[in-house]
Amino acid sequence: MQIANVTEKWTGAVKEVTIGATKDEGGSRGKAVTVGGARSIPFMDFDGDQGKRIAVAMDVYDIPPEDWPEPLLKNYADVVNDPAAWAKKCAEYGADLICLKLDGIHPDKGNKSADDAVNTVKSILEAVDLPLIIWGCENDEKDNEVMPKVSQAAAGERCLLGGATQDNYKTITAVCLADGHNLITQAPVDINIGKQINILVTDLGFPLDKIVMFQTTGALGYGIEYCYSIHERGRIAALSGDGQMSTPVICDVGHEAWRAKEAKASDTEAPQWGSFAERGIMWEAITAVTLIQSGVDIIRMYHPKAVSIVKEHIDKLT
Amino acid sequence: MITIAERINGMFLDVKRAIKEKDASVIHKLAKEQTEAGATYLDINVGTAAADQLDAMRWLVEATQEAVNTPIALDSQKLDVIKAGLEVVKNNVMINSAQGDPETLDTYMQLAKQHNAALLCLTMNKEGIPQNVDTRIEIAATIAAKAMEHDIDMDKIFIDPILFTITVDQKQPAYMLEVFNQIKLISDPPPHITVGLSNLSQGTKEKSLISRTFLTMAVAAGMDTALMDVLDKDLMDAAICAEMILNKQIYSDSFLKAARQ
Numbered sequence: 001m002q003i004a005n006v007t008e009k010w011t012g013a014v015k016e017v018t019i020g021a022t023k024d025e026g027g028s029r030g031k032a033v034t035v036g037g038a039r040s041i042p043f044m045d046f047d048g049d050q051g052k053r054i055a056v057a058m059d060v061y062d063i064p065p066e067d068w069p070e071p072l073l074k075n076y077a078d079v080v081n082d083p084a085a086w087a088k089k090c091a092e093y094g095a096d097l098i099c100l101k102l103d104g105i106h107p108d109k110g111n112k113s114a115d116d117a118v119n120t121v122k123s124i125l126e127a128v129d130l131p132l133i134i135w136g137c138e139n140d141e142k143d144n145e146v147m148p149k150v151s152q153a154a155a156g157e158r159c160l161l162g163g164a165t166q167d168n169y170k171t172i173t174a175v176c177l178a179d180g181h182n183l184i185t186q187a188p189v190d191i192n193i194g195k196q197i198n199i200l201v202t203d204l205g206f207p208l209d210k211i212v213m214f215q216t217t218g219a220l221g222y223g224i225e226y227c228y229s230i231h232e233r234g235r236i237a238a239l240s241g242d243g244q245m246s247t248p249v250i251c252d253v254g255h256e257a258w259r260a261k262e263a264k265a266s267d268t269e270a271p272q273w274g275s276f277a278e279r280g281i282m283w284e285a286i287t288a289v290t291l292i293q294s295g296v297d298i299i300r301m302y303h304p305k306a307v308s309i310v311k312e313h314i315d316k317l318t
Numbered sequence: 319m320i321t322i323a324e325r326i327n328g329m330f331l332d333v334k335r336a337i338k339e340k341d342a343s344v345i346h347k348l349a350k351e352q353t354e355a356g357a358t359y360l361d362i363n364v365g366t367a368a369a370d371q372l373d374a375m376r377w378l379v380e381a382t383q384e385a386v387n388t389p390i391a392l393d394s395q396k397l398d399v400i401k402a403g404l405e406v407v408k409n410n411v412m413i414n415s416a417q418g419d420p421e422t423l424d425t426y427m428q429l430a431k432q433h434n435a436a437l438l439c440l441t442m443n444k445e446g447i448p449q450n451v452d453t454r455i456e457i458a459a460t461i462a463a464k465a466m467e468h469d470i471d472m473d474k475i476f477i478d479p480i481l482f483t484i485t486v487d488q489k490q491p492a493y494m495l496e497v498f499n500q501i502k503l504i505s506d507p508p509p510h511i512t513v514g515l516s517n518l519s520q521g522t523k524e525k526s527l528i529s530r531t532f533l534t535m536a537v538a539a540g541m542d543t544a545l546m547d548v549l550d551k552d553l554m555d556a557a558i559c560a561e562m563i564l565n566k567q568i569y570s571d572s573f574l575k576a577a578r579q
Contacts, residue, residue, distance in 0.1 A: 009473075195570035199579075237568050244576055245568060 008047045012241035014038040015209045020131025021158035030129030035297040036248035043317050057300045058095035060086045062120045063104035069264045071277050083120050084127035091128045093304035099133040106137035114146040118153040135162035144171040155179040166197050173204050182210045189216050191230045198244040211247040219256035220287045228294040235295030254302030257284035285309040319557045320543040323357035328365020337374045345381035353388045355548040356578045363393035372402035379403050412436035418457035419443045427468040438476040454479045455500050462504045475509040483520040498539040512543035530556035
């Protein structure tokens, strides 16, 4: 029986973005990580090139986390007060990239200074040779004060800096351009805003092939469908030739998954939900694996066991 | 939307004069302006007045290529004029156009394949231009079948069901919409569907309004290409907007700009 050939021919592709600069390239990273490049839908490799391997970034914070449940915290208990040591631990746990989230500079969370942030960044750059993502605290005024200094301190390392929003993009775009960093453009689960912010940023002269897009991640049970359908629609647009949607995508799985009740409820609080020790890990792993299906290129994760599950999944499907 | 920019045509006085006086600067300007306005192809038509049509075609193609890399649509009903254009064309190329007789299609499709050219085919034949939907569809089906026979991708085939001026037959724009819908069903994937948009409003008032109103109706019915005045900003905006409304382009506040980039 003749089976019809249903392979899709896509006209577009996701751009490749390289994070991290080695010594030859003016930085000090051991190696660079390149993401993106897909010419087909995830895992439909008969339609075309699947692009670069999905990268896992592990989060480091500049202040100790307040509400991490024990099954998560125990993996980092001895390093939560020392971002450099924390980054080393993440490298041991198999991170492809380190994501430094500067929550500590937020006025309500510690109000650390720009100098504090710069020192943290420098200590991490020295402690590990993995490429670095540096994300602000999402208070516009503080970020506009701190991120330029952080960007300058890491100049030459070709980091990925977060992020540009529709209401606040000029400062971070300018510093990324000046210091040679890649840029995260952010939208709040809104594909139209996501596209618009890419247009605004490229209108300032920022190159499209140094942009990574971010839509606020919804974890399993907490809005995953919304960001799944946006990722999917954006990926199809990229493959159909929409230039401004053709950037790689980053998602924030660790933070969102471990906020869930399902990750936090103890065995006594929720005995019908299965073992507390395993639950958060699976909540994180399943959120990640689901979003991989929607078309993502970098996944920010927390738990080392979830990381190894997800990396094994990526291995099997590529 | 695939746009075939219509302005480099010897029917226009400035182009006619440029051909006569070999003034390439006129052609350079039109080529650049139309490219900047978002043209996918630049149509090149020597018009009827040129003394030596083959020479005029070669000259127009070369002048255009001096200015831009935009794909070129060689527009003539005469095979030798098309061939003259093919001799000198370096940019990607479309042959505009072939009629729908089987033998004619064989000739043109072989030529298209040889030059890796796209091919625009009219749904008319030796018996003339059809006056109804069914005959247009029959000819369109013949064109699609010939393309498959010659192993040409549907992506390179453009079918034009021939749009008349509205004052000649006012029933016929409505037929066109039905024709577009049916051509979409001819094959999977279907060929491209195109019209000479300016034909509709020849000799009328409100040319721009008539053109862009029909264009949005046509896009909704499945037309994805048009030979048109890309320098008419309202017309281009209407094309972009129609496609956005049909979810062919993700909306963003700068959607009109985004589609032109």
